[in-house]
Amino acid sequence: xxxxxxxxxxxxxxxxxxxxxxxxxxxxxxxxxxxxxxxxxxxxxxxxxxxxxxxxxxxxxxxxxxxxxxxxxxxxxxxxxxxxxxxxxxxxxxxxxxxxxxxxxxxxxxxxxxxxxxxxxxxxxxxxxxxxxxxxxxxxxxxxxxxxxxxxxxxxxxxxxxxxxxxxxxxxxxxxxxxxxxxxxxxxxxxxxxxxxxxxxxxxxxxxxxxxxxxxxxxxxxxxxxxxxxxxxxxxxxxxxxxxxxxxxxxxxxxxxxxxxxxxxxxxxxxxxxxxxxxxxxxxxxx
Ligand code: 13P
Numbered sequence: 001x002x003x004x005x006x007x008x009x010x011x012x013x014x015x016x017x018x019x020x021x022x023x024x025x026x027x028x029x030x031x032x033x034x035x036x037x038x039x040x041x042x043x044x045x046x047x048x049x050x051x052x053x054x055x056x057x058x059x060x061x062x063x064x065x066x067x068x069x070x071x072x073x074x075x076x077x078x079x080x081x082x083x084x085x086x087x088x089x090x091x092x093x094x095x096x097x098x099x100x101x102x103x104x105x106x107x108x109x110x111x112x113x114x115x116x117x118x119x120x121x122x123x124x125x126x127x128x129x130x131x132x133x134x135x136x137x138x139x140x141x142x143x144x145x146x147x148x149x150x151x152x153x154x155x156x157x158x159x160x161x162x163x164x165x166x167x168x169x170x171x172x173x174x175x176x177x178x179x180x181x182x183x184x185x186x187x188x189x190x191x192x193x194x195x196x197x198x199x200x201x202x203x204x205x206x207x208x209x210x211x212x213x214x215x216x217x218x219x220x221x222x223x224x225x226x227x228x229x230x231x232x233x234x235x236x237x238x239x240x241x242x243x244x245x246x247x248x249x250x251x252x253x254x255x256x257x258x259x260x261x262x263x264x265x266x267x268x269x270x271x272x273x274x275x276x277x278x279x280x281x282x283x284x285x286x287x
Contacts, residue, residue: 001070002063002100005080005131005227006167008043009203012226017282018206018217021045022274023084023231025052027065028263029238032270034069037077040275042283044077045101047084047229048094059097067098077287080131084229088117095124103133103170111136111157115164122165133227134161137172139207149184150174150208152191159198168227170205171195173220178232180211187216189223196224203227210236214280221282230277234270241269 012019024030024046037044056062066081082101083094091102104121106114118134125132137153153171174188203226210232245265278284
């Protein structure tokens with residue numbers, strides 16, 4: 001059964017480790033991540049962007065697929081199904097479809113509007129026992145070939161949003177989605193410490209987990225980060241493993257297409273990557 005991320009976040013924050021959010025795009029990725037979480041006896045959060053939700057037919061299909069897997073793969077570790085960077089409407093649709101957790105990303109709105117919309121969603125999530133993540137300070141990333149440096153959140157604004165009763169808070173600390181540019185100055189631990197000082201024991205979320213050096217990840221966890229999102233890194237290892245398989249098996253061409261064989265190396269690569277992250281984040285054995 002899917003669970004809210006609330007309990008896993010509170011335990012992680014109190015015990016100084018982080019739970020990984022791994023984004024899913026299809027059946028193979030979902031199965032690989034769930035099996036790895038079970039093997040590692042680790043809680044896990046499955047992230048679904050609105051685009052990935054659409055690709056997988058819609059939120060109801062995603063909920064049906066994940067619930068089916070939990071039962072048929074006999075997954076017993078805590079699993080939250082979480083909307084990643086949701087719009088206001090997307091968040092409502094996921095709540096309706098049966099997600100156990102949502103993120104409302106109101107970081108691009110003026111703070112008053114972010115507060116207003118987050119407040120409404122907090123009310124709904126609380127009444128249904130779902131967890132909710134809010135965001136302050138936009139996370140940078142590549143858009144149309146332009147890489148924006150991540151913003152640093154205003155600690156006072158973080159406090160205002162945290163006080164609305166969200167479960168966890170994503171605060172921009174110079175982090176960026178996708179691969180980091182060579183001139184990236186690194187995470188702003190000064191901002192992270194200032195945010196933590198204001199929000200107390202509110203679990204913090206680090207987006208853009210791909211490519212952040214391990215020592216920075218560990219420092220971020222020590223300063224209150226309890227959830228780390230990883231997407232691009234799984235895509236990259238999946239792509240590389242699949243490409244290698246196709247290149248090595250040139251005789252594949254003209255011999256039909258068996259997805260079970262073609263996608264197996266990519267799935268193994270995702271499993272290895274997820275395990276590596278769970279070890280680094282310290283969530284192994286914490287289910
Ligand atoms: P990366 O794609 O950089 O790993 O970031 C994932 C993320 O933050 C999803 O919200």
